[in-house]
Each structure stands twice: as structure tokens, then as C-alpha cells.
Amino acid sequence: MNSITSAFERYGGINLLPVLLALIAFLLIGSPSTWVTLTVAGLAMGMMIFLMASGLSLVFGLMDVLNFGHSAFISFGAFIAASVLAALTAWVAADSVILNLLALLLAIAAAALFGLIAGWAFEKVIIKPVYRDHLRQILITMGALIVAEQIILAIWGGSPISVPRPHFLSGSLIIGDVSIELYRLFAFVLGLIAYVSLYVILNRTRVGLLVRAGVENREMVEALGFRIDRLFVGVFVLGSALAAIGGAMWAGYETLITAAIGSEMMIIVFIVIIIGGLGSIEGSLLGAIMVGLMGNYVAFLAPKMALASNMILMMAILLWRPYGLRPAVK
């Protein structure tokens, strides 16, 4: 048993878990083309969930704040992006990659801008008065989520809204028997860019160093002369913007959205940050990819188990590692 464990650690340790999951799925699925399609779909889904989860994980880790209102940014990001894309229908449907890309980038930028501004206001009005009080954090952020959903219903109505996909992302890439949706590839690349950017900021800049230290011991960071509360505002605003971008991408993935999109995703987002370990970007990525792959494989192999699969995954991982796969604080 020890030799298996040491070999596992030598070849990548817990980073190998998604690979192991994919290999097991390959044996169960049998068809290579179906497996590739499901794997790409899982990776794309994982990257979008990562966008939504990474900010919340840092907020949790840095200030011990339970923000159930995080999903409001996902919802608003989705609806704002949908509205921008609807307003730019001519660009979205045009047979021009540049116009398509412009429309998509404008939609994502509008969602991100909303996340930045609303995140700042949310932190000042909702979060700041309830620092260090978990019960009130849960109550007030849940309340804010309900209010946000009602605002969405008031603005966009209760009927599902169709989200147009840019023309250049509406097709599929065909390689032999394998068909890969271009939108999924785009979502994967965008998520990867977000992860690399966050990784560089956290590991190569002084602000990142402060965030990593603050996640471990915010009191000591203050004793070294830094205002952790100001840093937290920055992280909160960035996390809200990432959630809104994730929501925008998710809207294009689903193509039909309702006001409940945020609260539906919130369960998955919480599962991801619990699996990954609080305060860790690497953990969030690992958790998101595991959840994305698991969701797609199980939906194909045992559709009735699809909803329960991620809960079972979370329970299994917590039994093995109670603090998650890669918690920021060991």
C-alpha cells in the first residue's frame, strides 16, 4: 500500500486524480470518440465552474466570509451577457470572426464590469457590516441572493431567455469520429487563461504574496504593516468579476437561462471549493475539473445518478482528505 502511495505521489499525487477519473471512464465508456467528446465537455464545464468558484474560494480563505450571494454575480453576468449578445444580434450572426469575437468580448466585458462595480458595492454594504459573524453572513448574503433573483425577474421576466452563440463558435470541430463543440473549446481556453493569470498574480507579484499570506494568517499580515481589509476588497471585487464572467460563459453554454441559474450553480461552486480546499486557486481548478468530468461521465453512464454524483465525489474526497485536495492552509 505504501509503495502504491509513494508511486502516486512521485508521479504527480493528487494532480493525477482527473487523469485517473478519465482513465476509469474510458474503460467504462468503451467508445474512444464518445469518451473524447465527454472529456472535452467535462474540461470546458470544469473551467467555467473554476471561473465562478476561484473568487469565492479566495474570499473564504482570506477573510473567512461565507458569501452565499456570490451566485447573484453568476446570474447577473449571465443575463447581462445575454442582453448584450441579443442587442448585437447582427454581429453575433455575421459571417465574420472579428465581429463575432467583438460581440462576445463586449458581452464578457459588460458582465465583468458589472461584477467589478456591484462586487465593490456588495462588499461595502452587505459584507463589511458582518465580518467575523458567520450566522449573519449566511442570513444577509442569502437575503441578498433572493433580492438579486427578484431584481432579475423584474428586469428580464420569468420566462427562460435564449442566449445566441456567436456564429464562429456555433459549429463543431470534427476529428475522425470525434466531434468537439467549438464553444466548449473556447470556454476551456478562456478558463485556462484566467487560471494562468491568477497563478501569475498570486505567485509572481507582491499583491499575490500578500493574498497567499493573508489566506494563511491575516492577523500576522496586519502585524507586518499591511491592511488586509483593503486587500480583501480587491479580492472580493476580482472574485465577483470572475463569477460574472463565468456566468456569461455558462449562459452561452446552456443557451437557455432562467433567474435560478445562479442558485443552481451555487451548489456546484460550493462543492468545488470544498473539494479543492479553501483559499487555494490550484485546489479550485482541481475540484472544478473533477466535478466537470464526473458530471459528464456519469450523465452518460448512469443519467439517474448525475445529480448525486458530485455529492458522492465530495463525500469520498472529504473522507479521504477532510480539508480538501489542496487547501491553502495545511
Next chain:
Amino acid sequence: MTSPILELDGVSTDIAQYHILHDISLTVPEGGVHVLLGRNGAGKTTTLRTIMGLWQARAGVIRFRGDDIAALHTSDIARKGIAFVPENMGIFGGLTVEENMRLATHDGSFDRDRLARIYALFPALETFWTKSAWSLSGGQKQMLAIARAIIEKRDLILIDEPTKGLAPAIILSMVDAFREIARETTILLVEQNFLFAKSLGQTVAVIDDGRIAHTGTMAELVEDTALQTRLLSLSLDAHQ
């Protein structure tokens, strides 16, 4: 006696519904090592945390170089030139030794001469410079915590029980390091280890049940066994 660098005047601190410090008055002269002694739960750590603003004083004045710092934010107190080495050392285990040290500099860069002096004091830090702080032993973590406090010139260093849980050989090396550090800065040392404290301290205050029970020079306390017994409930002989 030199002018005080730090003065506590009638400081009282509550933690939740508990009154921990009662009307504490304490003067720390500039330069050298000054010791705050007391048994477990006497209020030593609370005193240091109150000075750092990590717990707010309910009443009283805390003056650092004549300025009242009692209402300041912890980060502003630190920026005035006060470093804090907490009892748990406050090491960031997920960061490397270098990152821990870099974090304590004001602009992220090191003074090479100063770093060389720190390496001379604590050679293990140079050896483990790029390693995660998690991989350090207890003694090495304590060295890192102290080195971090002196990576830039500070006027006052508050150190909370640095010998706790350390091997005697490491404690001996700490004595030399503290003497070296005290040549350029003032140290307020909280201790239970009287042998360690007496080898370094110039002045001593004894705290008991949240109140200052005695202040004076360390030499007086070392010479007066009866006073030790009364204040510390144990004699120096018992420690030897």
C-alpha cells in the same frame, strides 16, 4: 535610565465578557532587552496583543515614542516601527523562507548587508531559503519569525515566549542572537523561562492576574530569591 520608547498607562483590556488586563502601567526604556514575566494566563500575551492593536484596550493610553497608539490599526502600529513575534510564531507555512522574509520588507527588496548578518545569526535560514516554511523544524521556524522581525530596522520588537517548546541548545543560540539584535533595537520579551529571561533582561515587570505585580531591574530580582518566590511562586534554584 534612558527615555522610554513605550509606555502603558492604565491599560485595561477585555476579551468578550472577560476582563483580562486591569489598569496596566508599564514603561519600556529605549535599548536593550526588557522582560515581562508571569505564569500561564497572567496576561502577558494579552499585553503584547494590546500594544499591537490586535485587541483593543478598553481604557488607558499606550504611547510609542510619545505618540498615543492605542486607537491605531495594527498595520499602522507596525509601520511606526514595532515588530511582533507571536507565541505561535506567525510563520506562513505555504510560503518559502524567502517569501516570508520578503513579506516583512516595506518594498519587497532586501538589504544585502543586513541579510548577510541575519544569515550569520541563523545559518539554517540560508540553507532552507527556497524551501517551504512548512518543512522547517520548530527551532528553525522560531529563527525565521525573529529574522523576519529584524529584516528591516525596527525600533521595538515584541517577542512572545520564543523559547517555548525549544531544545536547550537552540535556546542557548537564541540568547546570543537576542544580544546581537538588542545592540540596535529594543526588545520587549514575554517569558516564563526565568533562566533565559535573566540572562538577557535589563529590566523586568512581573504580571499576575492581569495586574503588574512588580517592576524593577533584572539584577534586583535575580539577587532577591525571596522576591522571586513571592512573585513567581518558584525560586531560581528550582529552575536550575
